[in-house]
Amino acid sequence: MDQEQISRLLRKALIECFSESELRTLCFDLGVDYDGLPGTGKTDRARELVGHFWRRGHLMSLLQMVESLRPDTRWSKQFRGVLRDATQQTLEIPHEDVLRAMGKTGPLGISNSALLAMSQRISLLTRLVYVSVGISFLAFLAVLAALVLG
Secondary structure, three states: OOOHHHHHHHHHHHHHHOOOHOOOOOOHHHHHHHOOOOOHHHHHHHHHHHHHHHHHHHHHEEEEEEHOOOOOOHHHHHHHHHHHHHHHHHHHHOHHHHHOOOOOEEEEEEEEHHEEEEEEEHHHHHHHHHHHHHHHHHHHHHHHHHHHHH
């Protein structure tokens, strides 16, 4: 199921399964200003909420939240299938590919290419620290042995 299909499914589920008050509460829980969403009614706001999450690349988070709040609706089986497929796909993708696919910026506005480069450097530095500590420990043992035996 692609992003457009997921967004249509979510929009319909939000309209069908949530009252306007519940949709307002969902927005509050998700940190979205309900009154700041374009539109005037529940239908418009549900559409804009889905769009809000789609544009930020967090459509699956919204789907997971809706599924957890409404686990026994006619949409639940489809939601669980989409979440299962997404989880399986995520398990099969190396983390470097995920970082590359995330878009222009990552956490704190750092570009994902810079984040990937930092991750690789940290990995290299970690290995160097382990080697340095190992060598230092061996040197310490050599000095200690020389003092004891000498």
